[in-house]
Amino acid sequence: MSDYFYNYEYDKTYCYPSSSVLKNKLNIQDASDLLKAERNITALRILELKMAPPKGSLNFDYLRKLHFYIFQDIYTWAGEIRTVDITKGTKFCLFRYIEEQANDLFRKLKNENYLIDTKESIERRLSFYLSEINAIHPFREGNGRVQRLFIEILADRAGYEVDFSVVTAEEMITASYQSFHKNYEPMDELFRRITCSKAITDV
Ligand SMILES: Nc1ncnc2c1ncn2[C@@H]1O[C@H](COP(=O)(O)OP(=O)(O)OP(=O)(O)O)[C@@H](O)[C@H]1O
Ligand SMILES: [Mg+2]
Structure with missing residues (x-):
């Protein structure tokens, strides 16, 4: 298990x-x-976004705006694509392909009408998009927080609630590692556990 964990890696940029x-x-x-400071400050920023999610299409620009908002107090590069390659036991998308890969992925999401009235399993589609955004890992830091928030907003607009608060960091890392290596089952299973229809929660 510990092989999956990582710390910040040095890079001179x-x-x-x-x-x-x-x-x-x-x-x-x-x-x-x-x-500590970063977790506290971003928690407040994330709360603000949850209370009033930004309007606009759920594209790569939207993800970048979320990242900017969450990390604006901490990093000068908030909202910007990383300019170094990173590995965390997993080699994420090379930085020079991030824009292209992300645009492809978000085009796919648009073609699926942002999962509204999807005929497929919503859990599996959310699992897929979280896994793919994670595989791109667009930012130098903060990918986990921004991608989870994005998926919550995506699910919400499609009529579902996703509760990441019951997922441990270890579970998420394991599922992310597995899905990166094309085994989507642990991430699918995680989403089956944390996704429910808002029609049910509203009752
Ligand atoms: N070895 C790995 N393989 C694939 N994905 C991984 C691996 N290790 C971590 N991840 C993913 O990367 C995310 C962490 O990315 P990052 O550190 O950029 O953001 P973060 O906001 O600090 O994340 P978190 O809040 O989850 O700690 C994790 O949530 C997990 O989804
Ligand atoms: Mg981190």
Whole structure:
């Protein structure tokens, strides 16, 4: 299991010299202090977005806007595609193909009418889109938070509620690792557990 976990990796573009800590607007250079501050601040920003999700088509630009909003207080590159390659036991999309891959994926989502009245299993489609956004990993940091929020908004607009609060980080990483390697079953299973129709929850 521990093979799937990762920490920040050093790169000279994003990190302080000789450190794996990401340069940040708060100028925090201690990894655990940054983690704490970053989690707290982004939690508030995510809450704001959940209370008033932005309008607009659910395309790559939308995902980038969410990322900008969540991380605007912390990173100068909030909302911007990463300019380095990253591996986390898994080699995510090479940075120079991110735009192209993401546009293909979001075109597919549009062609599926954003899952509204989908004839297929909603859980499997949500599982697929979360897995594919994750495989692209468009940002240097914060992909998990932004992709989960995006999927919640996507599900909500299609009439479903997704509750990620019951999923542990370990479960999510394992399912993400498996789906990256084309075994979608653990992610499908996770979505079967956390997705329900809003028609049911409204009763
Ligand atoms: N080895 C792996 N293979 C595939 N996906 C992975 C792997 N490890 C982590 N992930 C995915 O990457 C996400 C974390 O990405 P990142 O650190 O950029 O964002 P984050 O917002 O800090 O995420 P989180 O809130 O989940 O910690 C995880 O939620 C998981 O979905
Ligand atoms: Mg992270």
